[in-house]
Amino acid sequence: MSGNKRLSGSQDAKFRRIRDKKAIEQNWLCYYCDTYMEMSIGPSYKLYTMTGEHVIPLSQGGANDETNIVAVCSQCNYERSKDYKNRYLRK
Numbered sequence: 001m002s003g004n005k006r007l008s009g010s011q012d013a014k015f016r017r018i019r020d021k022k023a024i025e026q027n028w029l030c031y032y033c034d035t036y037m038e039m040s041i042g043p044s045y046k047l048y049t050m051t052g053e054h055v056i057p058l059s060q061g062g063a064n065d066e067t068n069i070v071a072v073c074s075q076c077n078y079e080r081s082k083d084y085k086n087r088y089l090r091k
């Protein structure tokens with residue numbers, strides 16, 4: 001496997017289930033910035049929509065389980081993905 005690791009259908013369902021559970025455990029506060037997150041429903045993608053994230057990216061060997069999945073706002077998710085690209089891909 002090279003480049004982007006994609007989750008299979010069942011892994012993706014597991015990811016969403018864990019993400020939703022973590023959001024409730026975190027009282028819908030972003031894992032990184034403590035911002036209250038919106039539910040990710042409807043067509044509009046708001047700045048602080050709840051999203052799931054692998055703390056250690058799958059591409060870096062992170063696991064697709066409860067030890068490595070957190071609920072974060074879309075803003076932090078975006079910043080982090082940018083950060084990883086800067087750190088690992090730009091050389």
Ligand SMILES: [Zn+2]
Binds near residue numbers: 030075076077
């Ligand atoms: Zn955040």
